[in-house]
Amino acid sequence: MNGPLSFSLAATDGGARAGTLHTAHGEVQTPVFMPVGTAGTVKAMTADAVRSTGARMVLGNTYHLMLRPGAERVGRLGGLHRLMDWQGPILTDSGGFQVMSLAGLRKMDADGVTFQSHIDGSKHRLTPERSIEIQHLLDADVTMCFDECTPFPATPEEAAKSMRLSMKWAARSREAFVARDGYGLFGIQQGSVFEELRAESARALTNIGFEGYAIGGLAVGEGQAEMFRVLDFSVPMLPVDKPRYLMGVGTPSDIIGAVRRGVDMFDCVIPTRSGRTGRAYTSRGVLNMRNARYADDASSLDPECDCPACTRHSRAYIQHLIRAEEMLGPMLLTWHNIRYYQTLTARLRAAILEGRFEDEAAAIAAHWETPAP
Ligand SMILES: CNc1nc2cc3c(=O)[nH]c(N)nc3c(CCO)c2[nH]1
Numbered sequence: 450m451n452g453p454l455s456f457s458l459a460a461t462d463g464g465a466r467a468g469t470l471h472t473a474h475g476e477v478q479t480p481v482f483m484p485v486g487t488a489g490t491v492k493a494m495t496a497d498a499v500r501s502t503g504a505r506m507v508l509g510n511t512y513h514l515m516l517r518p519g520a521e522r523v524g525r526l527g528g529l530h531r532l533m534d535w536q537g538p539i540l541t542d543s544g545g546f547q548v549m550s551l552a553g554l555r556k557m558d559a560d561g562v563t564f565q566s567h568i569d570g571s572k573h574r575l576t577p578e579r580s581i582e583i584q585h586l587l588d589a590d591v592t593m594c595f596d597e598c599t600p601f602p603a604t605p606e607e608a609a610k611s612m613r614l615s616m617k618w619a620a621r622s623r624e625a626f627v628a629r630d631g632y633g634l635f636g637i638q639q640g641s642v643f644e645e646l647r648a649e650s651a652r653a654l655t656n657i658g659f660e661g662y663a664i665g666g667l668a669v670g671e672g673q674a675e676m677f678r679v680l681d682f683s684v685p686m687l688p689v690d691k692p693r694y695l696m697g698v699g700t701p702s703d704i705i706g707a708v709r710r711g712v713d714m715f716d717c718v719i720p721t722r723s724g725r726t727g728r729a730y731t732s733r734g735v736l737n738m739r740n741a742r743y744a745d746d747a748s749s750l751d752p753e754c755d756c757p758a759c760t761r762h763s764r765a766y767i768q769h770l771i772r773a774e775e776m777l778g779p780m781l782l783t784w785h786n787i788r789y790y791q792t793l794t795a796r797l798r799a800a801i802l803e804g805r806f807e808d809e810a811a812a813i814a815a816h817w818e819t820p821a822p
């Protein structure tokens with residue numbers, strides 16, 4: 450393909466959108482949910498299993514991969530696609546968020562952040578230039594700007610200072626990014642929960658110009674109502690012809706509400722992390738598969754799901770695997786949860802294309818109300 454990663458809008462239904470991302474590693478239909486593959490693997494899943502869920506784009510993390518196995522090593526070995534044997538597009542986060550939430554001893558300054566590895570205590574430094582270089586070595590189709598996710602809650606003064614630093618880093622990220630056909634750099638809007646700061650951030654990013662725009666600084670403890678309130682004014686500030694990516698979101702109900710407000714792309718650890726802890730996201734709500742009530746339940750985990758866990762096994766078997774701490778337990782539940790999230794976004798996309806988004810959203814949510822059997 451010629452030119453940078455691009456986005457084409459196929460339909461809108463109210464605020465909701467259906468479109469296509471055109472990337473160096475293929476097309477991706479939106480709304481899209483990207484399974485998190487933090488350290489170069491979607492935990493407990495082979496690449497074939499991830500693909501069989503319908504997922505076409507996954508997320509990787511600069512922070513984890515720079516510490517282990519190392520960015521230059523991943524580059525020498527042919528990049529993340531080669532290592533993972535993943536043919537679809539990969540989006541990598543830029544490291545700032547993970548440093549603040551994971552690393553030991555860290556020192557932020559106007560130029561970047563110095564921190565200690567949570568793995569072996571070794572010292573590292575990330576600047577916008579180094580983060581962009583690492584993401585290039587990883588061969589990410591979508592590179593994220595190096596930013597600071599403003600902690601929540603923040604005063605307007607704290608949020609303004611943090612956002613303005615991220616906007617300086619966004620300009621330096623753009624400068625450092627090496628353009629390649631089908632690859633793109635996304636800016637990340639900050640400004641916490643304050644409308645004027647969100648507007649200032651959107652203006653700064655639009656003036657620099659990016660292939661996509663992320664909404665950062667949310668899903669940090671503000672709660673769903675506050676997140677939706679902020680999205681109501683933040684999303685329309687972003688260019689209508691570029692993809693909007695809400696970072697770190699979320700539950701199925703978060704995703705429906707954010708799609709309603711014009712968000713196109715999502716990533717979240719919920720389906721993978723909760724799968725490993727025995728929680729299943731199903732058409733009838735969330736089931737805790739450790740629960741004794743499933744010991745003799747020969748029925749399917751989710752009667753509406755076509756994944757191996759739901760078509761070839763029973764709730765009783767899955768409960769046994771989780772209780773016995775068998776590896777197959779997290780594998781089957783992760784597989785199912787990722788499949789559930791892919792089915793959700795595919796249903797939302799189909800509904801938007803047919804102008805029946807609200808009906809579909811209501812039908813999906815109605816089933817959650819029925820108490821889990
Ligand atoms: C779980 N909630 C969440 N909020 C986020 C907010 C940000 C953010 O503001 N900036 C960057 N670079 N990443 C973020 C990430 C990691 C993406 O999964 C977030 N994840």
Ligand SMILES: [Zn+2]
Pocket residue numbers: 750751754755756757758759760784785786788
């Ligand atoms: Zn299933």
